[in-house]
Amino acid sequence: MSESLDISTLEGARREALIRLIITLADSKRILGIRYSDWALGAPSIETGVSTSSMTQDEWGHARLLYAMLKKLGIDPEPVEHDRPGEEFASIAALDHEQPDWAGLVALMTLADGAVSSVLRSFSTGTLELAQNRVPKMLAEEEFHESLGSAWYRRLAATDGEARQLLTSATEAMLPGLLAWVGADDDAARHMVDAGVIGPASERLTAFRDHVRDFVALVGVDIDSVEASAEWDEVRGRTPGRPDEEACQRARGDLNRALLVE
Amino acid sequence: MNEFVYDVFTRKERGDRLQHVGYVDAFDDETAKIYAWTTYSEERWFEMCVVKRTNVLPVNRVDGLFFEAQKAAHV
Numbered sequence: 023m024s025e026s027l028d029i030s031t032l033e034g035a036r037r038e039a040l041i042r043l044i045i046t047l048a049d050s051k052r053i054l055g056i057r058y059s060d061w062a063l064g065a066p067s068i069e070t071g072v073s074t075s076s077m078t079q080d081e082w083g084h085a086r087l088l089y090a091m092l093k094k095l096g097i098d099p100e101p102v103e104h105d106r107p108g109e110e111f112a113s114i115a116a117l118d119h120e121q122p123d124w125a126g127l128v129a130l131m132t133l134a135d136g137a138v139s140s141v142l143r144s145f146s147t148g149t150l151e152l153a154q155n156r157v158p159k160m161l162a163e164e165e166f167h168e169s170l171g172s173a174w175y176r177r178l179a180a181t182d183g184e185a186r187q188l189l190t191s192a193t194e195a196m197l198p199g200l201l202a203w204v205g206a207d208d209d210a211a212r213h214m215v216d217a218g219v220i221g222p223a224s225e226r227l228t229a230f231r232d233h234v235r236d237f238v239a240l241v242g243v244d245i246d247s248v249e250a251s252a253e254w255d256e257v258r259g260r261t262p263g264r265p266d267e268e269a270c271q272r273a274r275g276d277l278n279r280a281l282l283v284e
Numbered sequence: 285m286n287e288f289v290y291d292v293f294t295r296k297e298r299g300d301r302l303q304h305v306g307y308v309d310a311f312d313d314e315t316a317k318i319y320a321w322t323t324y325s326e327e328r329w330f331e332m333c334v335v336k337r338t339n340v341l342p343v344n345r346v347d348g349l350f351f352e353a354q355k356a357a358h359v
Binding site for chain 2: 076173
């Protein structure tokens with residue numbers, strides 16, 4: 023474990039970089055929860071639906087813990103969670119739209135959730151005490167998501183019909199954006215590396231590639247040959263785009279605003 | 285894609301008897317553990333385990349769930 027960073031000493035670009043990192047992680051968790059919830063009633067079996075429902079709860083819990091970290095930076099998380107327009111959401115691009123089929127959700131569980139966990143793992147071993155304290159429990163809960171995703175990924179990859187094709191397509195579509203996000207290496211990301219908050223881009227990318235290599239090989243994808251997306255939004259720390267409006271409304275809780283309890 | 289029945293056993297506290305709380309359908313041991321954990325989440329279990337129903341050998345009955353599972357497995 024690294025020596026702790028005194029968060030109160032952060033200012034200027036480093037402070038902004040930490041805010042960006044926390045928000046992209048929190049937004050990704052929140053929208054991931056929505057994408058899991060989309061399948062709670064349409065999964066291939068009751069048991070799988072119950073599991074996706076459980077993962078939804080996990081992701082939303084993790085999101086709240088991450089948003090709450092903003093308090094230590096003097097930022098009220100409430101408007102961040104409930105008042106931002108969709109253009110400001112910094113969740114990873116793979117989550118921008120509902121997955122049209124179960125194979126897509128399996129790819130999301132294995133690759134997108136895996137990407138978020140890769141960055142969180144780096145965050146948890148960095149210099150930020152908040153992350154050292156809060157993130158390991160999230161990662162422990164993520165072990166179930168990883169197990170379920172990998173079991174389904176292997177299962178669908180072993181078929182020779184439409185399911186395998188859909189899994190392959192979803193995998194190929196997601197990876198470039200995920201590689202760009204995990205391996206973020208712009209000024210803000212480098213500020214975080216310099217402060218020891220996360221590891222270097224090459225280290226994060228290696229960890230992610232190692233994590234997914236054997237899975238994606240099952241559908242004929244060589245992770246070392248996949249190029250990261252070239253397009254990048256430095257303000258939000260993600261590739262261009264945004265979650266669809268319905269997901270943003272659900273993430274903000276627009277329909278339940280009158281019942282909001284903080 | 286074949287699925288199998290796994291029976292779910294839990295104990296709430298250390299020293300409690302292991303009790304049968306239900307079952308899940310799953311395609312392998314790993315998913316059975318996940319489904320059991322997320323389906324029977326009403327308590328903070330001290331211990332939970334799953335047993336593939338075909339691995340339960342009936343001793344004195346020639347009817348019931350476990351006998352039927354054995355019979356089906358050997359068809």
